[in-house]
Amino acid sequence: MGQAPRIALDAMGGDGGPATTIAGAALALTRGESVQFTLFGDEVAIRAEMAKHPILAGSDVVHCDDVITGEDKPSQAIRRTKTSSMGRAILAVKEGEASAAMSAGNTGAMMAMAKLSLRTMHGIDRPALAALMPTLGDNDLVMLDLGANTECDARNLVEFAVMGAAYSRAAAGVACPRVRLLNIGTEELKGTGELKEAAAALRAQDSGDWTFEGFIEADRLGRGEVDVVVTDGFSGNIALKSIEGTARFITDLLRRAFSSSLRSKAGFLLSRPAFTLLREHLDPNNHNGAVFLGLNGLVVKSHGGADAIGTANAIGVATRIASNDITRRITEDLDNFRSRAALPQAVA
Template structure:
């Protein structure tokens, strides 16, 4: 690894996101203040990036690599792949491939980032497909890891079982859990419900005996935030819909409360009394506080920051990158998957 004794080295796509260098560099500065050991390599238009770095003396020693291209939200994955060597996103991923960084982070086009990362880093031995995993808030003591959130629209039973192993390893690394509770997202909790792929995946997961995690059956979407599970596994199509529904509901609740509290003088007075509770609620629902989705299953670490993340959200995504580097998540996944295959006789990935 590239970390040595100087701390983790993060390759940052400084041009990604809705705002670009201003947010990405400011986020890096916040993360550096939290953890002075972090080293950054910033990829993007040198003039723009250097101007932002000048605003943050804490980043004065960061390396800046000039790139000609920027992958936009309208670019197709195939177009992004062809520009991997010239774009800020592509160069950040290639830095991981070449051993110049421990992890890459981008707030750019998710599909493009997935395509570039998968083509250049390749999937780990024995894993058919990588998955996009993220932490989401719950009413319990811990967040919940959910995957896949959009990397794979269709998945078979083996894919779902692999996601479960990877998600459990991530939960242990990110939240320090000794034995994460794993469930499959389904339309009901009864064993007879669900697609053939989901039921077959459940049969595979029930063979888990290592003690590193446990399979607790199915969970319905309305229970995701109750704190009853640590890892929720689904295909990328359903996972992305669930994620967007959760984010939309959070915004709906906060906007509805704002409207209610501003509807009359009495309501405004009530807001002043309830402001601490409202601030706590807004913070709990703010996606910036849970920013940083990880592509699990690749021969290298890539983190996706939300495109609309603010500097604090960007810093939180960088914190995720640092955490999974320090916890050596790739090794954990490899060991857990080998153990699971031994017990479940999980077939090898297709050639």
């Protein structure tokens, strides 16, 4: 068995800072994750938190004075790649000192630094942000792009489909993922020119690694009828935030309803197991960890508001994709696709 992957953690990112990041790392090890850590950030603060979790005693710490905040613009963050905790974590991947980097910090800054430091893989026009989302089916749904690219041409969408299928096999364990494009209808005549062109290119392939099943509308995303959904970052981010907002609305509405009267409270006691299951299924912490696909290195984005459980889950995603060599899988899948069907030309 090979050496456990090493994850470079930006300990200063997210709402909880070092306390949440380090508690999450400790929880990941407690769960049995085969992983090593290098923590980047304020060494004094990091070691103070590590002292609360003896299981992390063997982890490395790299001191960084600089921290990227949520207010920093990507152009500002890029200039601080070599000094900030986020930038140093990404550089550890570039320099071969870590298998993947993870941060709960500024998404735009993280994307800019990762793209500049790691560069896109050969043959990939743009990287995409992909995440696992809960469904009523047996497997989580992979959705991309979730905000890295607000505008995409047909070539981008096809590349996202190939990358998403590879990620579904590596992270969700789906042998032959079902792939669809997000659209305003399922009919072939509906949608933008880019969507129609991408659909035509995907239909022309006959891969045994994944299957293309046409278009899907947003109201069917959680039904378990598809394994990979592809869209541009603008629509994808809106869809993601809508799903997260609806989940919070449902849980808050149920909580309010169950506390409205003595009879409702009694009903809550009877239905508590079902309510707990629903809350856990809808909790974003239980599906945390988005991945920048298409780079020459692995970078995982944890939700800024994630707790220790969410952080541990994101570490689990980083560990799985590093262990399954997702970059190699994407390269092989793209080569196989190009050998069968020509990709649409990129828009100049």
